[in-house]
Amino acid sequence: MEITLPRQQKLASELRRLRWTTIVAPVAFIMLLEFAQRSTADSLWRSPLGFVVTLLLVTAGAGFFALSVFRQIARFEARAAKRSAQIEALNRLAAATSENLDLATTVGRGLDQIVAATGADASLVCRLFADEEEHTAIGSRGFSPAVMQRIQRAKLAEDVIASEVVRSGQPVRFGNVLSDPDVRAISTKEGIMSGVSVPLMCSGAVNGIVVVAYRREYRFDDDDYAFLHGVGQHLGLAIHNAELYDASVAQNRELSALLDVQAATSSSLDLDDVLARALSAVTKLTRADEGEIWLSSGDGLVLHCRADAVNEPLLDITHSPHGKGLLGRATVTGKTIRVVAGEPDFNDALTARGYRVCCAVPLCFRGSSVGVMVLAASEASSMSRRSELSLLDAIGDQIAPAVENANLHRKIQEVSIMQERERISREMHDGMGQILGYVNTQVLAVRKLLDSGNTVTALEELRHLDAAARSLYADVRDNILALRSAPGEQGFTAALAEYITSYREMFGIDAVLEVAPEVERVRRTPTCEIQLIRIVQQALSNVRQHAVATSVQTRLSVDCDTLVVEVSDDGAGFDPEALPATGRPRFGLQMMRERAQAAGGTFDIESHVGRGTRVVVRMPIER
The missing domain is CATH 3.30.565.10 (Histidine kinase-like ATPase, C-terminal domain)
Incomplete structure (x- = not known):
């Protein structure tokens, strides 16, 4: 993709003026000399002294004219070479932007082109998060790591240069804002003496900032601004494409997360197994270090499942009254609640274990709360974006029906067990009970036969009893096998x-x-x-x-x-x-x-x- 700068038109105009100058200036000099000769005595110019004066004037004029022309040509050549290098740099940057969706790679190549084309001592690119009014450094050349670390999710309101660039959509030179103590302190520490911040644009909106800095005095000309404007357009497009790509990846990741949680919650109907699988899936998919699931009971919430069975409970309690604390807020609002260290609802037990972020995710089914999932993380930026919180809400909406299904399954099993016990008791009464009743009756009959001395009939009845006992024994074994x-x-x-x-x-x-x-x-x-x-x-x-x-x-x-x-x-x-x-x-x-x-x-x-x-x-x- 070839790129041309609007400034080339101005260069062509200057070259045309130079050509006319080389024509007009000699003619004007000759006419001036002729006028001088005609204005003075003719004998003066015809004398040896006049000849010497004329020769010196012609030589000086021709030399001055040649030096001026050569100097101008050299200046034009330098500007043309500079612009050619800038155009080539923009072409390479355009190719990198169109070939690669990886933002870090594109920004790295862009910074290399900026430093090479401008001779800058340091350069930096920031990505703008307009909704949060924050910006983050995503690549640099020549700046210390401290500068990169300082500009991580930094508020625009706290950065004079960045806020002015975003507000105006125009480049801002460092010299214009060095009166600000923070800017002056950073510039002094980095040894920066001059520089400019240029907006990165896409579809007319600022979505980033590129900083070009020098550790010497440097005057930015129109060509520099034009080049940095082109860089801003390409890097702005690269950031826009990366945002679309990241959004696509995030959507796929969220869909995969929901599918993983769904698979975990649908793989079993045992409540303990369902919650353990779901919690394991959630902690792996998010940046949480530990998690718990609390279920609603008659008088509040009860801790039911923990991802880490070794440590103590996250909140240092196992029962929470309805509507109290972080868990109560989540159940009342029906939305994920995120708290950080230092806030009132941030539990002291979390602080003691080194956690800096805690999220309470409500588990709601058909408008009713069935529990709360608690996630804790040691990284301050964990679970901070709206998309992450929305994903947690969606995960909670999937876990809640699984909890209800598991509870319903347990109740059905309990009813089935009761019904089965009733059927077994009827079978034993109507089956084994009849045989035992027959055995009891026959024993009485045999006793009477023996008392009356009728042993032959008694032996016959005993054989019948033996057969009944064997049949009963087989039935008992059969029933035991069936129950197992x-x-x-x-x-x-x-x-x-x-x-x-x-x-x-x-x-x-x-x-x-x-x-x-x-x-x-x-x-x-x-x-x-x-x-x-x-x-x-x-x-x-x-x-x-x-x-x-x-x-x-x-x-x-x-x-x-x-x-x-x-x-x-x-x-x-x-x-x-x-x-x-x-x-x-x-x-x-x-x-x-x-x-x-x-x-x-x-x-x-x-x-x-x-x-x-x-x-x-x-x-x-x-x-």
């Missing part, structure tokens, strides 16, 4: 596979589990999983007790939006219509049907005498 098999952390299909393996080893029946791949990809509620496992256990128990089967297959598959569970055996089978109105077979089938209906599903049974039995359960699922 629950989805838990291992998952639904893993728990089912473990149960069927133990069933095969315990009872000697060839039991096989077949699971279609798509089963693992569907979502199931905890109630659905528990009921399905209990139905399969009851079906296999029926096979053991009544089917006289050698093998049984359990199949899990997906049919559209339905999870299908089939249990089929090669046993004796039966006529479903001929079952007694009461008793264990009828009771077991009824319990399976009730479990399927409780989870929103259906239960069907197919059986024929001599051709085995097939139980089919269908449960609705969510993709």
Whole structure:
């Protein structure tokens, strides 16, 4: 990209004047000499003395004219070389601006071009943050690190030169503001004797400042200002492009952060696990050194989770009353509250541990506060930008529903456990209770038979009691095995596979589990999983007790939006219509049907005498 300076037009005009001067000046000199000759005695100019005088005048005039012309040409050549170097520097800077989005690289190249083209002893570029009315040094050449450190998020109101450049949009020479004590002190310490601050412009607005300084007296001419104006345009564009690039990167980072937090909060329904994962993700994504999550309770907030389990609580407390302190302000306002060391709500415990910033992020769900996330950092600039605080608000909005879901899941599990206990008590009463009642009755009958001396009948009844006791023992083992098999952390299909393996080893029946791949990809509620496992256990128990089967297959598959569970055996089978109105077979089938209906599903049974039995359960699922 070629760059031309407007000042070239002025240079061309001066060259045209020089050409005319070289034509007009000799003619004017000759005419003046001729006038002098005509104005004096003719004999004077014809004498030897007149000849010498004429020769000296012509020689002096020609020499003076030649020296003036050569000096002017040399000055033009120097200016042309300077402008050519400035144009070349601007071209290189324009190329760097268009080729690279990295602001530090572009600014570094720009500073090198400025120093090389102007011969400056030091140069510095600052980036302007208009919303915060601050500026930050982002690159320098020749200045001490102390100057760079001083201009970090520095307020414009505290910098006379920077504020004047931003206000006027025009260059400001150091000499014009050396009356200010701060400017004079910095200039003296750095050895600066002259310099200028030039605005960096983009779309008519100032977005930065470039400083050019000399440790000697230097007069800035129009060419210097024109060159620095061009530099300001290119670096201003570079800053604008970098801002767009940084905004894009920040948006991607925020989106990635939200996705990471979402993944952390959706990976589990256990409250402790959800909060630990979420807090770990947040502390990694932000510049926080430590974090805590507090949850609402009846009389306030209670500390529930800490990212660092080794140290003491951040706020040195584990309970906070409603509406009190930093946590109370966050829950009342519903917005992230940021406090720094020295402010009233900044806890002394934070100061003692070296933290300088603390943020309280409300966790709100449907307008109600469910808790507060507290983050602390030792770096004073941490979590200071509006975008960072907005990101924390968005993260809080994601964690709050996860907390509610985990609480709801816990409540559902508690209800499911109570319902399961009720069903187990009914099964024990109607199943084992009947057998134990039969055993008790038979024991009394055997006792009477023995008292009457009828030992043959008594032995027969004892054999019946032995069979009942063995059946009861098998039922107890079966129930214990069933109670041990629950989805838990291992998952639904893993728990089912473990149960069927133990069933095969315990009872000697060839039991096989077949699971279609798509089963693992569907979502199931905890109630659905528990009921399905209990139905399969009851079906296999029926096979053991009544089917006289050698093998049984359990199949899990997906049919559209339905999870299908089939249990089929090669046993004796039966006529479903001929079952007694009461008793264990009828009771077991009824319990399976009730479990399927409780989870929103259906239960069907197919059986024929001599051709085995097939139980089919269908449960609705969510993709």
